[in-house]
Amino acid sequence: MRIVIDMQGAQTESRFRGIGRYSLSLAQAIARNAGNHEIYLALSGLFPETIGPIRQAFRGLVPQERIRVWQAPGPMRWIDAQNASRRAIAERVREAFLETLDPDLVLVTSLFEGLGDDAVISIGALGEPLPTAVILYDLIPLINPDEQYRTNPVYRGYYADRIENLKRARHLLAISDSARQEALGALPFAPEKVTNVSGACDEMFTRVVPDADSLATLKRRLGVTRPFIMYTGGADARKNLPRLIEAFAQLPDTSRQHHQLLFVGRMPQSEVSALRAHAQRAGLRADELLFSDYISDDELLALFSTCSLFVFPSLHEGFGLPPLEAMACGAVVIAADAASLPEVMGSPESLFDPQSVPSISAKMHQALTDEGLRARLLENARTQAQAFSWDRSAKLVLEAIAPFERPRESRAVRAVTFERTTLFEPKIKRILLLKLDHMGDLLLAVPAISRLRARYPKASIDVVVGSWNQALAQTLPFFDRVLTLDYFKRKSSLQAELSDGSLAEFVKELGFYDLAIDLRRQPDTRFVLAQVEAGLKVGYGCLNPAIDAKLDIALPTYQDLPFVETPLNRMSISEQMLALVDALPAHPSDYVVLPPIATPLQQHTRAVALFPYAGGDAKEWPVARFHELARRLAADSAVELVSVFFASEKEAQRFSFDGIEKVVIQAGLSIPELMRHLAGHQLCVANNSGGAHMAAYLGVTALGVYGGLETAHEWAPVFGNSYVLHNEAACSPCHIPARRDCPHNFFCLDDITVDEVFARCRELLAQNGGALPTAPSRPSIKSTRKKLFQALAPLVRQCNEDELSRVAQGIALSLPTRTRRALFVDVSELVSHDARTGIQRVVRSILSELLKDPPKDFEVWPVYATHDRTGYFYAKRLRSRFMGQGDPGSVQEDPIDFQAGDVFLGLDLNPYGIGVQEAFLDEMSRQGVRIQFVVYDLLCVQMPSYFAPGSEELFTKWLNTISRYDGVVCGSRTVSEEFTQWLHQHHPQRQDALEVGWFHYGADVQNSRPSTGMPSDAPRILKALRAAPSFLMVGTVEPRKGHAQALAAFEQLWQQGTAVNLVIVGKSGWLVEKLVARLRAHPELGKRLFWLESISDEYLDQVYGACSCLLAASEGEGFGLPLIEAGRKHLPILARDLPVFREVALDHAHYFHGTSGEALAQAVTHWLTLYRQGAHPKSEGMPTLTWEASVQQLLGSVLPTHQVIQAVTRMEVPAETE
Incomplete structure (x- = not known):
């Protein structure tokens, strides 16, 4: 199932308290234990400073492209009534954003946010609520309202709104049994809809032995001069801190005089002042009550590990994380006998009555002085710390929300992969051979031409020869056409000539070829090949860059010089021509001839064949879905016949159609009969079985519906026009014997819907002749946007132009419309000025290759930035020129439109512009764009005296900036080692987070423009x-x-x-x-x-x-x-x-x-x-x-999932004479 976790609980001020730690730790544990579930994180762009740390916290747990950010214009906080309209807009934008992620369930880590910050969390503001589960910490204001709640109407309104949203949740995940009982008593939820998932503390909480100097420095900063009693947490009334102060004041002198009371953590200054005043009234001296304000995690561990006693007097807690953290660090801990704290503490000896100051004071004194009790509490602490774990809580969450996994047929079709799998389809269909020299040369070419004909048995081969060789060429059994072109004279090549006009006219008449080869090794005829229109031009190089640049494959050549032997003139002319054929790119269909095995019994123009069975249910799409597919195909007026093939009558009897018109059952046919019947169909739908392969071989378009038993790449049909629908399952291939052995509900096949297969059938039938309307798709981003705009219409009427613009910008960032990812390639310097330097040559070459052959699922866009504008812009004119489309003129070069999953590659060296664009790059990074830079060298910082004044400072700033993002790719292994050393010296904290790779440059100059x-x-x-x-x-x-x-x-x-x-x-x-x-x-x-x-x-x-x-x-x-x-x-x-x-x-x-x-x-x-x-x-x-x-x-470095097709290639190169 797909679980989208709203992480605002770890983004607001709560991130400094228990709720934030709970939100982050539980989400990490869910990701660790997700198994086959897809985990997405939803972050609010209104807390930009938190996005980077959260991304880092989930590195290796959740793919970065699944950490999504939504945007809306703030401020939002409830305490300002003027924010109501903005908040309502943001609620709808957020819910639309969540809907586009297609979740089975939205998990809200903290619903009760937004009173004094910009958190926006709603359930059902856009209409029918998405299935939502909420982590429930407590219902304290509802059950035990304090003075603030009773006297503050804004707070009451806020809390009432939160409760109404909570009631629209489908499941509550309580952090303790106490919190669960509160929910069942105060909210209209059935017991099975509220689950205690408990909690835990982070693994970092363990006993430490702090460095003596560091601990002394920390104590001096806090004013700690004696052993100390510790509390950490908030300062609101339920935390019961005034009674704790009074209890400390009532300690016997022997205990009080030797200890200080330390409150650790950030508290509002007004609360600190009130507590100091209360301490003074209780008789405490100024140095007896201390406050730390915010401290680091390491400092917190040091204090937990060295305190004499940890006291937690809270009257009401949903769980009670601080005492558990203290116990995990080996502290002696006592706590209030209230709400959930007894669950956490696990020992009656550790509890006191929080309403009684004498009870608190007595338990404190006993825990400070009774060594037996202290030993028992420490032993209990070890036991309790091990009893709670985030992995256990995560598994309880996943178990509780399992019923929300949608039936697979209702999942969005975009999760299913549809791909063409044909292998044995000749790529080369028209071939042109140039053999313009003499009769002997043509005879010596026969072995190469014979090998070429064998390699492309179905191709049409035309040959161009001199007129004197026409008769000989016509006797050879290889050619479909013999054409003549007299360039050489019959007897001598020294008088060769051909006018430009006659060549142009001849080439025009030839038309386009998939492959053109000049079989002559000498360079004098290569200009003819250069003029031919062909997808692939092959010949020997001619030492003329202008001509060689037009060849796709140019084998190395050597000048013919007197008395000089070369690798070529030591080789037969026939071998030289064979080398040209052998240099052609390999393809699986090379040399393959598929013999015919059947002729159609009857040819149907719109017939579909179905093979529901595959010999085992682990390979089979559910038979009921084949049944439904047959019904829908038969009901389609454009389908003439639906044939359902079975191995036997017994098998067919399990598949009843009740006399559906146009459906014909074919059962128990012999193999020859089966092939004759099947050959007359246009489309076949089958499982991973012989039916798919037989149909494809017979020339019927085959559509395989494949699961994860075996990989689709290994067993897909490969003949004719073949396709496969399948899920990319991480557990494939599983090779299980039966469906019942699958631990994941067989999602790999059951996820493929009848809607999806029916839609693909219509598309494939339409390909084979006659236009068919496209089957309607499932609700998409487009429909979600439409629903959002309708919901926003009454809310934006009062917005001014600037506010409308900010709303539109938030929607654009939250609900992207592109389906393909973008690879943005920064070529700012090249756009500004091609200096023809070595770096510029690299930039030109790489950009050309990327545009010519973009990585799968990406669209490549050269982009640029200027020094006087923020943001990057599409380099449309440059792209057009590099793609051979000419200069488009005064085209508008718009700001780039980026979204999660895109990649930004800083290919050009642009240290001057990086400072201007840093904020823009930060925003891209927050939105989930992967940002990488190419580092060509570090010479400016290694050899500053060799560069202009200021270069070292500028380059250092550039290095500092690019080190903040996802990775760098260096132009050599040496530079990558130098950069790693520089990183270790200047940014050691980034060594694990920053990816550092390297690559080598190409050498084929003809491909560097x-x-x-x-x-x-x-x-x-x-x-x-x-x-x-x-x-x-x-x-x-x-x-x-x-x-x-x-x-x-x-x-x-x-x-x-x-x-x-x-x-x-x-x-x-x-x-x-x-x-x-x-x-x-x-x-x-x-x-x-x-x-x-x-x-x-x-x-x-x-x-x-x-x-x-x-x-x-x-x-x-x-x-x-x-x-x-x-x-x-x-x-x-x-x-x-x-x-x-x-x-x-x-x-x-x-x-x-x-x-x-x-x-x-x-x-x-x-x-x-x-x-x-x-x-x-x-x-x-x-x-x-x-x-x-x-x-x-x-x-391979820029795109982590990219398979390096050709990591290292040894390229044969032309020789030059000395």
């Missing part, structure tokens, strides 16, 4: 780079990057006559003015020193190919993306020995130490020696990820 364009002098520069060993540095010119050391090293090498080039790619950064001036005026600039600022990705790709070695001289990095890019190019690497570089490159790089030019010059010289000998570390085989795999890693 690369820029293009080549300057006019590019050929000259590339030629110069190839003329001598060239060392490439990629990254912004800034102090930590090591450019100054590199320049000094290469100047020394040049002076020594070493023929090497230094190539710097990156724009000028900060704090490098002198270095920049030196570079611009350097005599070797343009000769052996090259500084290429702000070049395109296309140009950079060619620079990588022209250089001999990547020089990674940076003194600090978060990842080292150039190393990955170098590895992809098979470019050797010389890197500073940093932990993160070793994490990324492993043993595929040569490492150096030292910060002087001389040290680096020696390292370069040593590397050149190894290079000439072929003994340098090779970057081939260096592990890299695609951006797709990188995003999967990232989502």
Whole structure:
């Protein structure tokens, strides 16, 4: 069942008292013992400071998306009559909010709240009350009204309203037998509707031995100078504190002179003053009665564990939690013989008459001086503390409310999962092959084409060849069409030509293909493939980023150079083409041919087959529901026939239809007869049985109704057009032999309603031809909103525009309308300005992948914030561009609409804007949005001297802020370790609460939205780079990057006559003015020193190919993306020995130490020696990820339930010549 717990009892001022502790502890215990029940927590947004702590208290017990927050404009408190209208509005908003959670039962932890605070709790304000159970603490004002109740009409009105709401509850959960008897005597509830669930104290209450220094400090603060007698609790009249003061005053001198009386806990100042005055009248000195005000839990434990005596003189308690807590801490405890306290105390020796000061005083003196009594009380305390437990109380609650579990057919259909399970459905239906070269090449392609035809047996394959190969191609038994395109001349490829116009016309006539492959390894025909419209384009790379970026799969290629052997020219042309076929994404239907096994006896256009039995009731949807489904299908004018199949006449006799028209019973058919009959239907509904699989194989749409005996993913029908309805049961697969063995009332199958199955039948029949109206859905958020608006109409007539706006905002936050969750991706810097930095490349790549392939059940939205406005906004224009839809123009970019279950990912580095948005992020977090940030590095705090003044302070503030939310994901394992260390030093209390993960970046540049364009002098520069060993540095010119050391090293090498080039790619950064001036005026600039600022990705790709070695001289990095890019190019690497570089490159790089030019010059010289000998570390085989795999890693941390499809991928990469 679904239990929604209203947690306002732990949100108001009650959270500082027993009611708050009871509310929180019982709710936690219910969550611990929930079993198969769904627990939701309902929190009021009017107590924002309590939401975070409650979320933290239930971490690991209740999924965060099930902790929901409702909002309404305050104030609400009863003591101000002007709040009545606002309170009435809030009551209806709250009840509508609860209704959208679809509870079996609402559990109210404390109904008697809201007199002096903003709590709002009602039952039935919106109409028919939701089934509600209420924790009942006591009925003291009703049974024993005090002076405040008798003389204060506001309080009487408030209490009368609470009692009327209480009477509308369906069940009361009393915290003691005393409270239960009060309810039965004063309220119109039958005995079976009031249950004693008792109570307990938190596990933290145990005897402690406090640190001597800490205890001395605490006592000095409280004024404790002698052994002390302790009381904790409230100060209202029923607590009987004046008599306790008088009893202390009447102690014999031997006891009184050696003790002080300490009242622990927050009390109103007016009560404190009155009690001090009463103590003075009783003859107490100022130092004999002490007050602590609020103290921490640790301090409370220390006082319980060290007090000489704990006294609880209350005249009336619903339970009496403080004496139980004191006993659990090993205190000697005495209490009033009144109401529930004897239940808690468990020993007559510990009780006194609370109405008699002499009785109280005598018991105090005896408990202080009689060692025998003290020993018995301590032993009793141990026994009583163990007799009460929150788990026991929680189980009593769950047992008491079990009857409220709704019949499964009345549960909302959204709890049931409906999914398509077809596996053997060919994804590739139209294939285009390009083979534009010579006759021998076409013959060598036959093995690859044969394997392709075998892999996609049902696909249509067209081939494009030169006209000279048309006759040969037509003799091959693979092609549906043979098309010709003369690009090469018949005898020579040196004169190849094809006009743009003729190519465009040819491609247009081809149309769209699911798959297009250029079988030629050489790059000269890849431009044709790039123009073809296809879902998947496959070929060898051609070392042209503009064309390679248009290929979905580009196998590594090598330039054909004289006297150079490569992995490809050591391989047969036929093997090269087979490699293209083998590189295609695998699918279960590959190579599968399903032979026909039956032809329909008669084809019906709208016939439904039913298989009610499955050979065992643990697999079977109730037969009565199949019966009802058959009736409803037969009554539908759009259904022509309903066939019900049974294995035998005996089985059919248990399934009577009383001659219902259109229903035909088929019993005892042979397998061939069964298949011929079944094949003529359009839809089959069956259990987890052979009927579902047979129907799917025969091409009949199959709808399986599955329980948790076995997992639907393992046993679902997989042929044709297959679907399954099932519940995601935590206890599946159970493999129980029969229904009676299920301890959970077989909810996994019984939860699936006839309404749900009938609605899905209509949808599936409509898919197969002819439009059918959609079956009406159950009451939804939409209908609840409509009911709420009708209820609010008379209440909001007097509201002004501002009040109406606040009401509307509360409704929007409380009753969200989106069914899919949102993944908000903060790209604020990218929206403002794409600086083309390494971080920006990561942001672009990840956003592109997320938009291309969003995680299941999420809609991905790039969002941004500005420095002058609060809140985040939809980046609609950016999203449109990234999704290839062009610029939408002046579209309105609205504030984001968030709700519980959404996820916010701070992908862009935006430390300047975080301060402005902190309050907004707090509100998102309170509402149940999971907030995560990507941390690329900690360099600003590790190397502050390398950054602009103020950077360290700004970055520290950013780190402090993001550490307050749900988690961070770091750009490498090294950074995650550095961040964890920083967290331990600055926020140790967050170490357990904050999730810290890491991921690695992708390396496929073509999927990072690369820029293009080549300057006019590019050929000259590339030629110069190839003329001598060239060392490439990629990254912004800034102090930590090591450019100054590199320049000094290469100047020394040049002076020594070493023929090497230094190539710097990156724009000028900060704090490098002198270095920049030196570079611009350097005599070797343009000769052996090259500084290429702000070049395109296309140009950079060619620079990588022209250089001999990547020089990674940076003194600090978060990842080292150039190393990955170098590895992809098979470019050797010389890197500073940093932990993160070793994490990324492993043993595929040569490492150096030292910060002087001389040290680096020696390292370069040593590397050149190894290079000439072929003994340098090779970057081939260096592990890299695609951006797709990188995003999967990232989502594994951002979305806790996300399955990482491809955690690590070793990507084969194109080679570059040296």
